[in-house]
Amino acid sequence: MRIFALAVLVATRAVAQAPTVHTLPATPTTVAYGYYWSEAKPAIRVKSGDIVQVETMLTNTPAGLERIGVKPQDIPQHLRDIVAQDTGSLKGPGGHILTGPIFVEGADSGDVLEVRIQSITLPIAYGYNGCSGFIRELCQVRGSTLIHMDRERMTAEVAPGITVPLRPFWGSMGVARAAALGRVSSTPPSRHAGNLVNKELVAGTTLYIPVFVKGALLEIGDGHAAQGDGEVDQTAIETNLEGRVQLIVRKDMKLDWPRIETPTHWITMGTDTSLTVATKIAVTEMVTMLQQMKGITQTQAYQAASMAADLRITELVDQNVGVHMMIAKSYLVATPRARP
Numbered sequence: 208m209r210i211f212a213l214a215v216l217v218a219t220r221a222v223a224q225a226p227t228v229h230t231l232p233a234t235p236t237t238v239a240y241g242y243y244w245s246e247a248k249p250a251i252r253v254k255s256g257d258i259v260q261v262e263t264m265l266t267n268t269p270a271g272l273e274r275i276g277v278k279p280q281d282i283p284q285h286l287r288d289i290v291a292q293d294t295g296s297l298k299g300p301g302g303h304i305l306t307g308p309i310f311v312e313g314a315d316s317g318d319v320l321e322v323r324i325q326s327i328t329l330p331i332a333y334g335y336n337g338c339s340g341f342i343r344e345l346c347q348v349r350g351s352t353l354i355h356m357d358r359e360r361m362t363a364e365v366a367p368g369i370t371v372p373l374r375p376f377w378g379s380m381g382v383a384r385a386a387a388l389g390r391v392s393s394t395p396p397s398r399h400a401g402n403l404v405n406k407e408l409v410a411g412t413t414l415y416i417p418v419f420v421k422g423a424l425l426e427i428g429d430g431h432a433a434q435g436d437g438e439v440d441q442t443a444i445e446t447n448l449e450g451r452v453q454l455i456v457r458k459d460m461k462l463d464w465p466r467i468e469t470p471t472h473w474i475t476m477g478t479d480t481s482l483t484v485a486t487k488i489a490v491t492e493m494v495t496m497l498q499q500m501k502g503i504t505q506t507q508a509y510q511a512a513s514m515a516a517d518l519r520i521t522e523l524v525d526q527n528v529g530v531h532m533m534i535a536k537s538y539l540v541a542t543p544r545a546r547p
Contacts, residue, residue, distance in 0.1 A: 432446045464488060
């Protein structure tokens with residue numbers, strides 16, 4: 208009986224401690240159109256550890272989608288509602304439709320918000336790709352191209368004879384900047400994360416973001432079905448996404464820049480108007496992380512980064528360019544203890 212009673216108690220506590228799952232659709236009252244802002248009204252409030260089932264809209268208009276061949280009946284009603292609303296002065300300066308803000312109770316300036324990406328799905332069977340970006344003169348025809356996706360095979364033919372795997376991720380996941388900065392455009396990524404367009408942010412990955420204001424005010428959007436590092440023509444396969452994220456306030460962490468943890472790698476990031484400066488930030492963040500993780504000197508960490516970590520250009524097209532540096536977790540082996 209005692210064993211049974213103990214089992215019941217443990218089960219009861221487990222149920223009591225189970226995270227709450229919230230549903231957050233993308234509607235005219237639950238999106239921020241083109242900005243991150245400390246004064247934005249929260250679309251939802253959650254506790255640390257809660258899970259949010261979130262819907263996000265692609266960055267386009269119903270008219271724009273119809274022009275490239277999308278049938279009117281295939282355009283989500285939520286997108287029509289959002290674009291049709293009179294946003295007035297609360298639209299822009301960026302163009303992304305971001306779901307949120309999500310107010311996370313207990314989060315405050317100096318903390319870190321841990322965003323565990325549990326799942327991402329493709330609710331519609333198409334996306335689009337624009338042509339502009341880093342080398343605009345390579346676009347012989349300006350405008351967008353409709354991309355059909357095979358969601359069973361999880362592939363898309365992006366050009367005749369070129370088929371890519373679909374690895375959906377949110378291009379933009381960020382928090383509000385400090386109040387003194389006002390309403391910040393959704394276009395350039397920075398210390399608040401935002402428009403990182405890092406293709407490693409797929410399901411199973413965790414994003415750590417420095418927090419600057421009370422509640423963090425997380426916003427999510429800019430869904431991508433597939434993208435190459437660099438996002439050189441300005442866009443990926445832009446599409447709607449649905450998925451689940453678990454949000455955890457980390458008061459035991461301090462970060463100057465966002466950081467990514469995948470099942471196999473740690474990733475540091477830097478952004479700036481200068482590719483050189485962004486690279487230096489990503490490398491310096493990697494050195495700092497290795498020092499903290501392994502208790503080694505700055506010189507040792509810098510040498511290790513040179514021998515073990517890989518630099519990649521995240522993106523070149525969003526006002527601030529992005530660079531990230533990856534190191535395999537398998538390289539960070541425990542140091543064996545010396546035998547007595």
